[in-house]
Amino acid sequence: MLDCAIIGGGPAGLTAGLYTTRGGLxxxxxxxxxxPGGQITQSSEIENYPGFFEHDKTGMDFMDTWQKQCFHFGLRHEMKKVERVAKTGEHFTVTLEGGESVEALTVIVCTGSTPKRAGIKGEDEYFGKGVSTCATCDGFFYKDKPVTVLGGGDTALEEAFYLSNICSDVYVVHRRDTFRAAPATIDRAMRKENIHFVTNAVIDEIVGDAMGVTGVNIKHNDGTMTHMDNTGLFVFVGHNVNNEVLKDQNGDFICEMNQRGQVIVDLCMRTSVEGLYAAGDIRIEAPKQVVSAAGDGSVAALQVISYIQEQQ
Structure with missing residues (x-):
């Protein structure tokens, strides 16, 4: 019987592992x-994590020290896919790929979310080399330079506004002439002088060279094509929440979720199921930042320790 099963090895999961094991479990x-490491391992440079400001270190370098520290205190790592989690009496059954299962007193789910790709030609080639899905992470690299934002929802316009305070100009490309974002968000973006809207259009191709993105080719609804020189493209077309492990055999979620498929938690990362916690990008209102995910993991771990002590 495990004291705690942690599902997902990004910053939230690793921090949860560190705090649970160092805390005595x-x-x-x-x-x-x-x-372990998560999406941050794909980053070529880290600038916004407090205390880590080494420009020659990649996201992989950054997370390598996390792994060593967490495993030092006794955290075990199983390279096995979790199919689902079920509450069975006073504990949980974690079913693994192939039918194997383990029992656990508590579970912390840290499987995160994955930014959707737009499927544009050149997107994969230049991802991390001018193509990004996080303005907070990468916006500063384009200080005083023009960038393009793809999308028409709340996230796209909020991130465009964020970028407008850093970049010289922000061009928002959207396939329609109306936006899905909240009216207040649209109004705020519309009033920003250096945010420019390119509507009824899609990005047909991302172009670049060995140094990265140099521009985008835009296809308008009337069939015409235009080229826009740019050094950065931010894609905000949604996220896929990695929540499959929280579905039972009938496809129903075992805990309360919101309409986007994110886990509803309280400030202690507790779900609606006693002993089940969720941390990081899988939870509601997640900022999708490494420092925030790490904070979630520590909170969930401390709650797990308290929960087990109360049960004993």
């Missing part, structure tokens, strides 16, 4: 099919 396993 002896039997904690982190389930992650690959090497």
């Amino acid at each position: 002896k039997n904690v396993t982190l389930f992650e099919t690959g090497m």
Whole structure:
């Protein structure tokens, strides 16, 4: 019987593992099919994590020290895919790929979310080299330079506004002439002088060279094409929440979720199921930042320790 099963090996999961094991729990396993680290390992540079300001270090370098620290205190890592989690009596059954299962007193789900790709030609080639899905993470790299934002929802316009305070000009490309964002968000973006809207259009291709993105080709609804020189493209077309492990065999969620498929938690990362916690990008209102995910993981871990002590 595990004291705690942690599902997902990004910043939230690793921090949860660190705090649970250093806090005295002896039997904690982190389930992650690959090497832990999460999406941040794909970043070529880290500038906005407090205390880490080494420009020659990549996201992989950044997370490498996290792994060493967490495993030092006794966290075990199982490279096995978790199929689902179920509450069985006073504990949980964690079913793994192939039918194997383990029992756990508590579970912390940290499987995160994955930004949707737009499927544009050149998107994969230049991802991390001018194509980004996080303005907070990468906006500063384009200080006083023009950038393009793709999308028409709340996130796209909020991130465009954020970028407008850093970049010289922000061009928002949207396939329609109306936006899905909240009226207040639209109004705020419309009033910003350096935010420009390119509506009834899509990005047909991302172009660049060995140094990265140099511009985008835009296809308008009337069939005409235009080229826009740019050094950065921010894609905001939604996220896929990685919540499959929280579905039962009938496809129903075992805890309360919102309409976007995000886990509803309180400030202690507690779900509607006693002993089940969610941390990081899978939860509601997640800022999608490493520092925030790490904070979530520590909060969930401390709650797990208290919960187990109360049960005993």
